Amino acid sequence: MHKQIGLYGLGVMGQSLARNIANKGFSISVFNIETDVTKACCQKYPLLHGYENIADFVDSLEKPRKILLMVTAGKVVDSVISSLVPLLSQGDILMDCGNSFFLDTERRQQELKEAGIRYIGCGVSGGEKGALEGPSIMPGGDRKAYAEVASIVTAMAAQNDDGSACCTYIGEKGAGHFVKMVHNGIEYADMQLIAESYALLKNYYQQDMKKIQTAFQRLAQGPLNSYLMDITCDILRRKDDKKEGWLVNYVSDVARQKGTGKWTSQISFDYSVAIPSLTEAVQTRFLSMNHVERTQASALYPHASCKMEITEEAFLQMLEKAMLAAKMSIYAQGFSLITSVSKQKEYHIDCIALANIWQNGCIIKSAFLKDIMQAFKEECAYDNLILSSVYQKKLSETQHDLQNLVSLGVLQSLHLPIFTSALQYMQGITCATLPTNLIQAQRDCFGAHTYERTDAQGSFHSDWQA
Ligand SMILES: NC(=O)C1=CN([C@@H]2O[C@H](COP(=O)(O)OP(=O)(O)OC[C@H]3O[C@@H](n4cnc5c(N)ncnc54)[C@H](OP(=O)(O)O)[C@@H]3O)[C@@H](O)[C@H]2O)C=CC1
Ligand SMILES: O=C(CO)[C@H](O)[C@H](O)COP(=O)(O)O
Numbered sequence: 001m002h003k004q005i006g007l008y009g010l011g012v013m014g015q016s017l018a019r020n021i022a023n024k025g026f027s028i029s030v031f032n033i034e035t036d037v038t039k040a041c042c043q044k045y046p047l048l049h050g051y052e053n054i055a056d057f058v059d060s061l062e063k064p065r066k067i068l069l070m071v072t073a074g075k076v077v078d079s080v081i082s083s084l085v086p087l088l089s090q091g092d093i094l095m096d097c098g099n100s101f102f103l104d105t106e107r108r109q110q111e112l113k114e115a116g117i118r119y120i121g122c123g124v125s126g127g128e129k130g131a132l133e134g135p136s137i138m139p140g141g142d143r144k145a146y147a148e149v150a151s152i153v154t155a156m157a158a159q160n161d162d163g164s165a166c167c168t169y170i171g172e173k174g175a176g177h178f179v180k181m182v183h184n185g186i187e188y189a190d191m192q193l194i195a196e197s198y199a200l201l202k203n204y205y206q207q208d209m210k211k212i213q214t215a216f217q218r219l220a221q222g223p224l225n226s227y228l229m230d231i232t233c234d235i236l237r238r239k240d241d242k243k244e245g246w247l248v249n250y251v252s253d254v255a256r257q258k259g260t261g262k263w264t265s266q267i268s269f270d271y272s273v274a275i276p277s278l279t280e281a282v283q284t285r286f287l288s289m290n291h292v293e294r295t296q297a298s299a300l301y302p303h304a305s306c307k308m309e310i311t312e313e314a315f316l317q318m319l320e321k322a323m324l325a326a327k328m329s330i331y332a333q334g335f336s337l338i339t340s341v342s343k344q345k346e347y348h349i350d351c352i353a354l355a356n357i358w359q360n361g362c363i364i365k366s367a368f369l370k371d372i373m374q375a376f377k378e379e380c381a382y383d384n385l386i387l388s389s390v391y392q393k394k395l396s397e398t399q400h401d402l403q404n405l406v407s408l409g410v411l412q413s414l415h416l417p418i419f420t421s422a423l424q425y426m427q428g429i430t431c432a433t434l435p436t437n438l439i440q441a442q443r444d445c446f447g448a449h450t451y452e453r454t455d456a457q458g459s460f461h462s463d464w465q466a
Pocket of ligand 2: 099124125126127184187256257258259260261363
């Protein structure tokens with residue numbers, strides 16, 4: 001009996017996704033380059049049918065074949081595709097569920113089209129647990145091919161409270177992997193925002209971990225409720241197994257990355273879209289890697305630190321509102337990149353549907369996404385969420401606290417790149433007149449680059465030093 005779907009790549013995510021599919025009642029064949037991994041996995045999970053030989057794996061599938069790839073992003077995907085293509089038939093469907101770069105996905109779609117193979121680039125978010133219990137799924141590419149796998153993919157996905165699946169067709173070409181990339185850019189900024197809040201609380205409570213835990217618990221229950229806040233509460237409560245004290249205090253502060261956040265920033269440069277907080281989050285991970293320099297420099301430049309003269313209640317209320325304002329700024333930046341690239345590449349991404357499928361199963365799952373949906377429902381064509389009445393109302397209630405928090409934190413010599421850039425983004429994007437007219441004048445003065453005038457059409461050049 002042929003199986004309904006195949007999955008190639010039994011790593012952390014692949015095993016969980018395969019088990020998820022099998023648990024939903026679909027018959028599934030699995031394959032891994034290391035055969036020992038396949039054997040061990042299928043012994044442990046008998047619903048998975050493993051193959052040691054790739055040709056047998058492909059032959060085991062009903063036609064048109066549907067094969068999900070869950071392997072390391074980059075060259076590995078190309079080499080896996082090369083090994084599969086000679087065994088496939090016209091009309092078969094490959095669905096790359098890893099974190100592939102969306103322009104690589106578009107190249108692969110073109111190359112495979114010539115061989116008659118249909119290719120779906122599909123973002124998956126939720127980590128190991130989400131992949132097993134129901135992730136958020138972002139498929140893009142061949143729409144007809146997606147229709148043929150939709151019943152399996154939507155069954156795998158997380159569900160929202162209203163019963164809708166956290167999976168929707170995102171758009172043509174690399175649209176699925178594009179939004180997953182921006183999801184990760186937002187994820188980096190949200191994680192850094194939480195880390196900065198942790199730094200502020202450590203400073204306020206003079207490192208008293210019990211008080212920091214209680215404060216986070218409180219923050220995680222309000223409008224900031226999110227998957228990342230929830231796991232932060234768990235992390236902060238975890239004692240070390242080996243030594244006295246909290247495990248997080250033994251974790252090195254060197255933050256690593258696999259590349260999706262960096263790609264988000266690179267693409268923002270290519271499309272000239274300002275996403276300063278998402279970029280700061282990447283830069284901060286780079287900065288964290290200079291551990292030796294930072295340690296040497298910290299001895300040369302001791303940080304002045306004094307207790308903040310503000311009551312605990314006032315501080316916690318200010319922090320909550322400032323986090324909310326910063327989070328709003330982060331999402332406005334992320335969605336402005338999505339909107340802009342979607343227009344230029346004609347992906348036709350539906351931002352309401354996207355915010356809906358990020359409400360559950362994924363790493364950036366958060367209560368705040370309801371507000372984003374509301375804002376886009378008000379006017380789907382917003383180039384920037386900052387223009388919505390939802391943002392107007394919420395920012396008028398919170399922006400002042402962000403200004404105060406940044407001022408206080410900077411005077412404590414704390415490193416707050418997300419709070420600061422989020423505030424600066426909002427102060428810039430809501431400013432009708434920036435001082436960048438001077439930059440235009442300088443460019444024209446030293447390089448005859450010309451400038452536009454506020455009172456006339458066309459390009460002008462002046463002799464500024466006359
Ligand atoms: N971990 C996470 O939270 C998430 C990961 N992702 C993405 O999913 C993909 C898989 O991630 P994850 O499961 O964590 O990674 P793992 O490292 O756990 O698994 C990678 C898989 O790729 C296989 N592989 C590696 N090199 C080759 C090769 N040359 N030829 C064939 N197969 C190869 C591995 O086989 P073997 O090990 O047996 O050699 C393994 O099955 C990545 O693109 C990742 O970015 C997406 C969302 C969340
Ligand atoms: O896609 C993911 C979650 O959505 C992965 O966990 C991703 O690997 C996280 O990125 P990085 O390793 O760069 O921090």
